[in-house]
Amino acid sequence: MDSRNGSETSQESDVKSFFRSAPPLQNGDLISANLRQFVDRNSRRLESGDPIKVVCVTSGGTTVPLEQRCVRYIDNFSSGYRGAASTEYFIKAGYSVIFLYRRGSCQPYCRYLLEDSFLDFFELNEESMIQVPESHATVVKTAIKDYHKAVEEGLLLKISFTTIFEYLQILKMVATSMSCFGQHGMFYLCAAVSDFYVPWESMAKHKIQSAGGPLDMRLNQVPKMLSVLRKEWAPSAFCISFKLETDPDILLQKADMALKKYQMHVVVANELATYKDEVIVVTAGGKTTVRRHGKDQDLEEQLIDLLVKEHKEYIG
Numbered sequence: 176m177d178s179r180n181g182s183e184t185s186q187e188s189d190v191k192s193f194f195r196s197a198p199p200l201q202n203g204d205l206i207s208a209n210l211r212q213f214v215d216r217n218s219r220r221l222e223s224g225d226p227i228k229v230v231c232v233t234s235g236g237t238t239v240p241l242e243q244r245c246v247r248y249i250d251n252f253s254s255g256y257r258g259a260a261s262t263e264y265f266i267k268a269g270y271s272v273i274f275l276y277r278r279g280s281c282q283p284y285c286r287y288l289l290e291d292s293f294l295d296f297f298e299l300n301e302e303s304m305i306q307v308p309e310s311h312a313t314v315v316k317t318a319i320k321d322y323h324k325a326v327e328e329g330l331l332l333k334i335s336f337t338t339i340f341e342y343l344q345i346l347k348m349v350a351t352s353m354s355c356f357g358q359h360g361m362f363y364l365c366a367a368v369s370d371f372y373v374p375w376e377s378m379a380k381h382k383i384q385s386a387g388g389p390l391d392m393r394l395n396q397v398p399k400m401l402s403v404l405r406k407e408w409a410p411s412a413f414c415i416s417f418k419l420e421t422d423p424d425i426l427l428q429k430a431d432m433a434l435k436k437y438q439m440h441v442v443v444a445n446e447l448a449t450y451k452d453e454v455i456v457v458t459a460g461g462k463t464t465v466r467r468h469g470k471d472q473d474l475e476e477q478l479i480d481l482l483v484k485e486h487k488e489y490i491g
C-alpha cells in the first residue's frame with residue numbers, strides 16, 4: 176500500500192469513527208421527511224424541464240460539548256449573517272435553498288433583528304392593536320412577503336443544528352439526498368466548523384467538577400468532511416468552501432491548498448478583521464476580489480452574482 180492510499184484509509188476510518196461515536200440525532204426522522212418532501216418537489220421541477228438549481232447554504236458556528244449533559248461547550252465564531260444574506264440572494268437568483276443553520280443565529284429576511292430589537296419594529300395604536308411604525312413598514316412588509324413566498328413555493332427549507340455532531344450528520348443527509356440534482360446542486364459552506372472535538376464515548380456524562388483543580392483535556396481532530404462530500408456524498412455538485420484566517424500572510428496560500436486538496440470548485444478566502452468588507456474568490460482560473468461599496472450594501476449580493484455565473488459555466 177503506498178502512502179497516499181495509506182492516508183486515505185486513515186481518513187476514511189477517522190470519518191467512520193466520528194459518525195459511529197456521534198449521538199443519534201433527536202429529530203432525525205422529521206429532518207429526513209422534510210428533506211424528502213423538498214427534494215421530491217424540486218426534482219419533479221427539474222424532470223419537467225425547469226432548469227432549477229438547488230444550493231445547501233451552511234451558516235453559523237458549530238459547538239463542541241464538553242459534557243454529555245452539556246453545561247459547557249467550545250464555540251466557533253459566526254453570527255450567521257453571511258449565510259442568511261447569501262440565502263436571500265440565492266433565492267432572488269432563482270435557486271431553491273436548504274439553509275442549514277445554527278439555532279439562534281441570523282435568519283434570512285430578518286437578519287437585522289439581532290441588532291435592532293424585535294420590539295422596535297412594532298408599536299401599539301390607540302386601540303391597543305399591534306402596528307408597524309411607518310418608518311419600518313416597507314422593510315417589514317417586504318420581509319414577510321419574500322419569506323412566505325419562498326417557503327410556500329418550496330424554495331426554502333430551514334434545518335437547524337447546534338453541535339458539531341448534529342451539523343455533520345445533517346450535512347451528510349442533505350448531501351446524499353441532493354445527489355439527484357447532479358451538477359445543478361451546489362454547496363456553499365460558510366458555517367464555521369469546529370476542528371477539534373471530544374468523542375461522545377470519552378466525554379464526561381455530568382458537569383465537570385471544578386474541585387478537581389485545573390482541567391486537562393485532549394481533543395480529537397474533526398475529520399475534514401470536504402473531501403468526503405466531494406468524493407462520496409455529492410460528487411457532481413458544485414462546491415464552495417470558505418477559508419477564514421486571522422493572519423493575512425497565510426490566507427491565500429491556505430485557500431489555494433484547500434482548492435487543490437479538497438478539490439473544491441471555489442474557495443472564498445476572508446480575513447477576520449475585514450470579512451464584512453472584502454473576500455477573495457479563488458478558483459483554478461485565478462483570484463477575484465469582491466468588495467462592498469458602502470455600509471448599506473451587502474458584499475454577499477456581488478459574491479452570489481459571481482458564484483451563480485461560475486455555477487452556470489460549470490453546468491455548461
Ligand code: PMT
Nearest residue numbers: 253254255256257365367368397399400401416417418419
Ligand atoms: O457568520 P458571519 O458572522 O457573517 O461570518 C462569516 C464567516 C467569517 C464565519 C464566513 O465567511 C467563513 O469564513 N466561514 C468559514 C469558517 C471556517 O470554518 O473556516 P476554516 O478555515 O476553519 O474551515 C474551512 C472550510 O473547511 C469551511 O468551509 C468548513 O466548512 C470546512 N471544514 C472545517 C472543519 C472541518 N472539520 N471540516 C470541514 O469540512
